[in-house]
Amino acid sequence: MSLFVGPIHHWLFNKIKTFEKMEQEVIRWGEEKGLEGEALAREIYQKYGEPVGEASLEEIIDTDNIHGWLQEKISRAEIRQSALISEILKKDSEYIMELDKVFREEGDRVGKELARKSGQAKDTAPDLFEGLHDYLLEGMPCDRVTEVMKQEEAEVLWKTNQCLHEKYWEAVASDVKIFYRLRDSWSKGFIEAANPKFTFTRVEPMLQKIEPVED
Secondary structure, X not given: OOOOOOHHHHHHHHHHHHHHHHHXXXXXXXXXXXXXXXXXXXXXXXXXXXXOOOOOHHHHOOOOOHHHHHHHHHXXXXXXXXXXXXXXXXXXXXXXXXXXXXXXXXXXXXXXXXHHHHOOOOOOXXXXXXXXXXXXXXXXXXXXXXXXXXXXXXEEEEEEOOOOOHHHHHOOOOOHHHHHHHHHHHHHHHHHHHOOOEEEEEEEOOEEEEEEOOO
């Protein structure tokens, strides 16, 4: 157990905030669609807790239980998003196509933000892979979810060794395939915005890659 807040905790906290930003974008879209997104969010917050918001990590973390605090925030973010999206799709399953667009646009925004913040182009697939996984939420570092199978300048292929998300979708009687579909939309938007010469592809259910865009 860590005894102090270090860079890895800030790194993970930023992943949580990125995940929660996607939640806020879905709420905003739901409000614009007349689906009472904000009212739905309030109900979900009452049941599962509120997002971490804009406070700094040092202001809100339990320094006596750093690992446990971060794990709880991950779990709450995951269950809120699964509940929010599931409730929306209960209204009309066709909303999934619009949610694809919402997720892709947010991925695009974050990908462009990465390119600006880094101050240099993400010219290789490994660069983009590293950038992507600075944002994707896959549990705690000790979970070791991601395993790189192939890494070359033009391509990175990796597999997901375990699914940490399914239990949150089962908890709301929904299908984790929805999660992966929407996150793939986010990832594709992110990669293509960070470097339009590359794209993200899901090859198999637990196998993904970053590769050059076909001419």
